[in-house]
Amino acid sequence: MPAGGIDGFRDLLDGLTDSGLLNRISQPGPPVAVLPGRNELDLRYSISVKGIQHLKDEGLIGTSKKQSITSVPEVTEKEVFVTYSWDSREHNEKVISFTNFLRDEGFNAEMDLMHSQAQSAVDFMKMMHQIMTDYKKVIIVLSKGYKQKAEAFQGGVGNEYNLILKDMDTHPNKYILVSFDGIHDELFPLYFKGRQVIDLSDRTRLNDLYAKLKDEPLITFSPVGAKKPEVVQKEIAKFSIAGKDLELRGLISHVNNSSQFAQEYTNIEFDLSLEYNNPTDHVFGDYSIEVHYPVNSTGFDVNGRIEGEYKVITYDNPPKIFAGQTRTYKMESLIVRDSNVRKVLNSALKIKVFTENGTIEKEFPLAGSLVVKNNYGQELVLTPEMFRS
Numbered sequence: 001m002p003a004g005g006i007d008g009f010r011d012l013l014d015g016l017t018d019s020g021l022l023n024r025i026s027q028p029g030p031p032v033a034v035l036p037g038r039n040e041l042d043l044r045y046s047i048s049v050k051g052i053q054h055l056k057d058e059g060l061i062g063t064s065k066k067q068s069i070t071s072v073p074e075v076t077e078k079e080v081f082v083t084y085s086w087d088s089r090e091h092n093e094k095v096i097s098f099t100n101f102l103r104d105e106g107f108n109a110e111m112d113l114m115h116s117q118a119q120s121a122v123d124f125m126k127m128m129h130q131i132m133t134d135y136k137k138v139i140i141v142l143s144k145g146y147k148q149k150a151e152a153f154q155g156g157v158g159n160e161y162n163l164i165l166k167d168m169d170t171h172p173n174k175y176i177l178v179s180f181d182g183i184h185d186e187l188f189p190l191y192f193k194g195r196q197v198i199d200l201s202d203r204t205r206l207n208d209l210y211a212k213l214k215d216e217p218l219i220t221f222s223p224v225g226a227k228k229p230e231v232v233q234k235e236i237a238k239f240s241i242a243g244k245d246l247e248l249r250g251l252i253s254h255v256n257n258s259s260q261f262a263q264e265y266t267n268i269e270f271d272l273s274l275e276y277n278n279p280t281d282h283v284f285g286d287y288s289i290e291v292h293y294p295v296n297s298t299g300f301d302v303n304g305r306i307e308g309e310y311k312v313i314t315y316d317n318p319p320k321i322f323a324g325q326t327r328t329y330k331m332e333s334l335i336v337r338d339s340n341v342r343k344v345l346n347s348a349l350k351i352k353v354f355t356e357n358g359t360i361e362k363e364f365p366l367a368g369s370l371v372v373k374n375n376y377g378q379e380l381v382l383t384p385e386m387f388r389s
Helices: 005-018 049-057 089-104 112-118 124-134 144-151 155-168 203-214 341-345
Strands: 022-031 039-047 078-083 135-142 175-179 197-199 247-261 264-277 288-294 305-307 310-315 326-330 334-337 348-355 358-365 371-373 379-381
Touching: 005 022, 005 039, 039 049, 078 089, 078 124, 124 135, 124 155, 135 144, 144 155, 155 175, 175 203, 197 203, 247 348, 247 358, 247 371, 264 348, 334 341
Parallel strands: 078 135, 135 175, 175 197
Antiparallel strands: 022 039, 247 264, 264 326, 264 334, 288 310, 288 348, 305 310, 348 358, 371 379
16 A cells, blocks of 8 residues: 555545546445445456556566565467467478567467477466467468368367367457468368468468458448439330331421520420331332321411311321431421410320331320520420420
8 A cells, every 4th residue: 555544545546547547336335324324335446457567667566575465467468379280390390480470570479389498387278278368369370280180179289179169250350260382172171161261372462461460451442422323224125026117216306496585485496307217128119207296386387187186297208218228307397385385395296107018106205305505505405484474
């Protein structure tokens, strides 16, 4: 106890606790009979290895007989133990060289021979248990002899193998499997198959070993981004049988003329063209095209017949289209006005082509297919909100 009696000792304990060298646990006790309103306090402290070293450095504990506190043996962290099978003199010497190499590289590596040199009668069973409990990392050198003894649970290797199997799943980062002779089944005990083995016959794999010993990643990955990419859906092409008739491929439109009032459209005239092709091996010269426009969406002087909500315009003499040829045929303009914009955009342009083989029909929805450009040259899909109310 330091000078100052119990109060000085309490101050020492409080200081060590505040420094993180002690852990303090307190529990209220029973009432004190001679002091009404007072209770006992059960106060306990546990000291860390670092705390013991601090007390030694301060001269508060040690080996001196004059000190009232019993000296505590020095505790150091055991970093790496290399275990192996005594297969041959050559193999044993290679393990010794490997252990010494690790020490040269800054790792506090140990092996059985270091213990047998330091003690006259080593308890190898005790040492095997200490491998499991005292060392941060255990390197297992695989060999044909290790596999044979482990699978037969023979001798020290067999006992060690049994202990490792029980502990490996609980401490998966503790055990490191290495080989001096490549990677093949003759080296792996049954329960080690499928686990990562570092092939030290390839010097480039030393970095893998260092990463395992230091618990550091080999690759630093980027943090997860805040937003995942959009998935672009692939459209399924419509089923068709090629080679029998003309094919309607698409509707082409662009603005020819427009009028505005207070930066709002009053009408827009779109030039329209039909793109179609001939996938057959013969010429089409006698065919006609029929286009169904929404009512009031063409020029008032354009001839056609009215069928319900559509004005039908027929083109009787389109040009010949030869085998394998693609044509673009210009049709009457589509006029979108402030009075009919919603009706037009809710409609579709219906096209029929009459040939000697029959009738081809296709609808082209107008919503989303008509595009205009703003004052900055940006293309915008036409919407009713662009027109004067």
